[in-house]
Amino acid sequence: xxxxxxxxxxxxxxxxxxERLVASEGYDAVTVAKTAxxxxxxxxxxxxxxxxKDDMLLHAFTxxxxxxxxxxxxxxxxxxxxxxxIEQILLGALTELLPLxxxxxxxxxxxxxxxxxxxxxxxxxxxxxxxxxxxxAMLARAIRNGKECGEVDPTxxxxxxxxxxxxVLDGLKLHAYTEPATMTADASRAALAxxxxxxxxxxxxxxD
Amino acid sequence: xxxxxxxxxxxxxxxxxxERLVASEGYDAVTVAKTAxxxxxxxxxxxxxxxxKDDMLLHAFTxxxxxxxxxxxxxxxxxxxxxxxIEQILLGALTELLPLxxxxxxxxxxxxxxxxxxxxxxxxxxxxxxxxxxxxAMLARAIRNGKECGEVDPTxxxxxxxxxxxxVLDGLKLHAYTEPATMTADASRAALAxxxxxxxxxxxxxxD
DNA sequence: TCGATAACCATACGGCCATACGATTATCGG
DNA sequence: CCGATAATCGTATGGCCGTATGGTTATCGA
Numbered sequence: 001x002x003x004x005x006x007x008x009x010x011x012x013x014x015x016x017x018x019e020r021l022v023a024s025e026g027y028d029a030v031t032v033a034k035t036a037x038x039x040x041x042x043x044x045x046x047x048x049x050x051x052x053k054d055d056m057l058l059h060a061f062t063x064x065x066x067x068x069x070x071x072x073x074x075x076x077x078x079x080x081x082x083x084x085x086i087e088q089i090l091l092g093a094l095t096e097l098l099p100l101x102x103x104x105x106x107x108x109x110x111x112x113x114x115x116x117x118x119x120x121x122x123x124x125x126x127x128x129x130x131x132x133x134x135x136x137a138m139l140a141r142a143i144r145n146g147k148e149c150g151e152v153d154p155t156x157x158x159x160x161x162x163x164x165x166x167x168v169l170d171g172l173k174l175h176a177y178t179e180p181a182t183m184t185a186d187a188s189r190a191a192l193a194x195x196x197x198x199x200x201x202x203x204x205x206x207x208d
Numbered sequence: 209x210x211x212x213x214x215x216x217x218x219x220x221x222x223x224x225x226x227e228r229l230v231a232s233e234g235y236d237a238v239t240v241a242k243t244a245x246x247x248x249x250x251x252x253x254x255x256x257x258x259x260x261k262d263d264m265l266l267h268a269f270t271x272x273x274x275x276x277x278x279x280x281x282x283x284x285x286x287x288x289x290x291x292x293x294i295e296q297i298l299l300g301a302l303t304e305l306l307p308l309x310x311x312x313x314x315x316x317x318x319x320x321x322x323x324x325x326x327x328x329x330x331x332x333x334x335x336x337x338x339x340x341x342x343x344x345a346m347l348a349r350a351i352r353n354g355k356e357c358g359e360v361d362p363t364x365x366x367x368x369x370x371x372x373x374x375x376v377l378d379g380l381k382l383h384a385y386t387e388p389a390t391m392t393a394d395a396s397r398a399a400l401a402x403x404x405x406x407x408x409x410x411x412x413x414x415x416d
Numbered sequence: 417t418c419g420a421t422a423a424c425c426a427t428a429c430g431g432c433c434a435t436a437c438g439a440t441t442a443t444c445g446g
Numbered sequence: 447c448c449g450a451t452a453a454t455c456g457t458a459t460g461g462c463c464g465t466a467t468g469g470t471t472a473t474c475g476a
Contacts, residue, residue: 003442044454045453047436053433120234129386167383171376171382177327178337190368213423213424251425252426252467261464420473420476423470424472428468431462435458440455442454443453445448
């Protein structure tokens with residue numbers, strides 16, 4: 001055998017370099033050369049780990065997206081164990097995804113840039129679709145729980161409500177990012193809270 | 209003086225060539241040379257009418273967007289004069305913007321491609337913001353009318369409801385386009401109808 | 417009719433970028 | 447300790463694209 005390296009760690013290193021570039025200079029500014037420089041490695045090594053630029057970008061996207069997914073899930077879990085009202089749990093977790101301050105604006109820029117490419121790139125679209133499916137499932141589960149404890153109208157269609165809520169979230173993400181003057185942080189927060197208030201219309205009757 | 213040409217018509221001709229290219233090959237496939245070919249003119253003439261490729265793309269976007277805006281407005285007006293319920297008028301007009309069949313899918317592709325660029329391109333972002341402001345104003349007006357005739361809860365915040373409704377619309381547009389398998393035409397229509405049903409909760413008490 | 421001028425064209429240029437390629441270096445197994 | 451092999455590097459290459467440039471053509475006004 002010979003020299004060994006941590007494949008996954010290297011790929012992650014490149015993915016994060018891509019992310020930084022997208023966040024600071026925009027998607028179009030991402031070149032293989034710049035990415036290599038940002039990651040502190042050579043162009044050749046990037047090629048060693050990714051067969052093509054497209055693969056590199058796709059990996060960067062899925063990496064970023066999975067991290068975000070995990071964070072939101074963890075957020076929700078933590079709030080859940082603290083025994084909060086489901087509506088409040090979701091509001092907290094989803095608010096994290098809106099560009100309400102500089103940090104989250106950066107994250108949104110990356111997310112939105114890749115989302116924009118999903119329109120023309122089937123592989124990105126598929127990855128995005130998978131991730132959205134996870135989020136919808138999470139929301140549907142939360143709504144189902146809400147029914148059980150009385151927060152949600154028991155006749156509501158969980159899947160439909162979840163799909164619409166995710167649409168609101170993504171629409172707000174875009175509007176708040178591209179129109180910060182019109183869609184201020186408060187307006188965005190209010191819009192999201194308003195959507196949740198329309199789904200979670202009842203009082204929780206559980207006691208602990 | 210000398211030879212004359214219809215400036216606006218030429219610029220429109222180019223804009224529509226861009227649109228066709230985006231719809232059929234995707235945003236990245238738009239080059240000045242291809243656009244010229246698609247428009248049936250020379251590269252030099254494109255340059256004659258647009259100082260840079262960026263200007264060309266921006267014009268193509270605003271052109272397409274304004275046309276769509278006009279169409280939606282006209283739709284709504286027509287339904288209005290037919291004396292329909294406001295909720296139904298809006299549903300009809302906004303449904304037109306979702307990618308529910310091949311024709312509307314094409315239109316959405318163009319719209320979404322440019323929307324994706326708004327993230328990194330301030331000029332596109334500004335044009336998009338202006339157009340969104342128009343749509344929000346139109347929605348707010350409709351909601352205000354709804355209050356007067358009893359279709360809408362009089363305590364509702366018109367601007368906030370309008371902003372959220374537009375967010376739903378744009379989120380659905382994206383999801384329905386990139387995830388046709390999950391967000392079917394029926395599911396999208398239902399989600400939009402659901403949103404409107406949450407805004408227009410009352411009965412119209414006008415008679416004519 | 418004619419020349420000035422705008423419309424229009426064809427091509428050249430310079431730069432950038434993704435990818436290909438060959439060389440070099442480090443390290444694991446024996 | 448050594449050689450096989452993976453990791454890493456540096457550079458070359460071929461193509462494409464936006465823009466610059468110079469020339470040609472048609473038409474309007476006088």
